[in-house]
Amino acid sequence: MNTFPKGFKSCSINAGIKDHTLDFTILFSDVRASAAAMFTKNQFCGAPIVIGKESVADGYLQAIAVNSKNANVATGNKGLEDARKVTEAVAQELAIHSNDVLPSSTGIIGVPLPVEKILTAIPGLKNQLKEDGLEESAKAIMTTDTYPKFRTRQVGSITISAMAKGSGMIEPNMATMLSYILTDAAIEPPLLQKMLKRAVDVSFNSVSVDGDTSTSDTVVIMANGLAGDVDLVEFESVLTNLCIDLAKEIARDGEGATKLVEVQVTGADDDVIAKKIGKSIINSPLVKTAIFGEDPNWGRIMSTIGNSTDKVNTEAVSVSFADVYVFKNGAPTEDKRAELEEYLKNNEVLIRISLGDGPGTSTVWGCDLSYDYVKINGEYTT
Template structure:
């Protein structure tokens, strides 16, 4: 167990999405994909408070429509059925019907109301769903609270990811131990405000759906909405949270004395998953973190950070371990944020490159050596205000082109 910086929450190294009380998971291979698991299920043994956020793409896949409808019914879910290998996007009336069929089949198998089932899909856009593989296998999903089944679920949601992404944290609220677990996928078509990413969070905290949505929106704005890999936003993106209430704490609201602890718990879980997604960008070899201080406000700080970490020229410079700070300063200037060119300071790692808008002497060899690390930090101080923010991304490599040139074939 690793304590966080504020020591109010702790990371559970062996924790999973089924560590919170009341949750079970399963994953299996049905043949939608050639190899890895492609059908997964999360189940809660009680109706759980639920909240979700979705892609901002104007074209949204059928499963999103179904999930929105399910949550809107009463803000409660008991299950999420997920498939990978086929996005069920841009598939017309048949795609809508298929998403409802997945919801209905899952509800029937679990003996729960249809509106307590969410549906999620990821994969190739524009292909009819292989329902002959998915529907018969829903009954073969074997749920458990075992870590192996949580891992099977985490694998079932992947597309071009190199591996599963999962995390777990705990905190004490009202004298009760509150646990939050998360599982996510995402590797390409990632842009701020979510991209081809799916994230599922479970917690045993007691919280009403509207308050859960409020907290999730706040956490997502600071985490999932601050990652970028390639500037594309997909049709299927979703981050979904379920809270079983089984920890039996006093129901959480912003007026609760421990509300900040719950927010920290949620943000830490989301940040872990967001950074895993950024680090696993298609073809990536390095995670880039851009930390901005001294901005006019927090929103402008995040705007600068996103612009810099999303710049193809900055990304390729990081790939080549080239401390080309001119690319960083150019991205800052086009970000649209308030800047004073004579006040900007930039650093790569601990080495300052620019002070008061002027270049300073530094060892290019030392900075290049630092940029060989798996994690590269770019720090920017705009010196125009008190705003701060971060964004995460990855380097841009030859393999990104290779992977996406043959995604379908």
């Protein structure tokens, strides 16, 4: 049985936004909590992003209200008004200030939020809040995800619980898809923000399914302090590993995906170049389709490396699939087609790229590109 952070409760319901599955959830802290967040850089960000930035600006939150099935994006002033109405209704139900409620939405873009359905469903939800409902909340935030993504970790007497959703339109830019992290540790907001940024940079910002930065990307952490102080170094390490774990699950559950792809880049001039090359590999349709088809066409990787930056010494490059080298120190190895064909049957594929002896490194995660990805997105609104 999972242990959950002290002082947090949640409830999840079906408000009838699109179908009969869970589509609305509230995450609530008994006390105001230190808070930090990161959001999408997409200029067509959702209305909840605008309000969420205002809510978390002072470094404190007490509740997060999330709806799935509708992103409330590209909905004009009406979308902003609707998001505020939901925020205010949740605050009234919970008897807290509306500035302490962060709204969040995910789903179809450009369709007005069925706000009356949500507003009708909110009264009475305070009585439905429960201490063991976080895993149910992880289900309520799903859209095309095939399974909920939820993890809990301990740091001494401190507990961290985190959930995430994301399956398509995944290419975060200083944010994540949707992820909510709750902890009973006592950490001041400025430090919490720094920790979150560092953790996100090597986790959610290092994953891509299809290269499209969502309009609704949000990651939020609330720390209510009810379990006391924590070793900050250990806490950040556990937080980072937790985020990496969830990021990998998002890549693994990419729309139509059959394989998780990990790309490790070393020897670059700096970490930025290493990540740029790694992202280029996992975003290349040619590479992704070859991996789906289990086709050992490693030349596509070489082409992508050469096209992703002008800071590559081609004579120093080495590439391997796990321990099977196809290119070493600027030259191809002996034919490894049979070994590669066998390796590519695995549901996890590791590609290692060495660019020389520079200090820059990066690990990124993605997935293959299957027929089902086209089918899922070709029928998304219907």
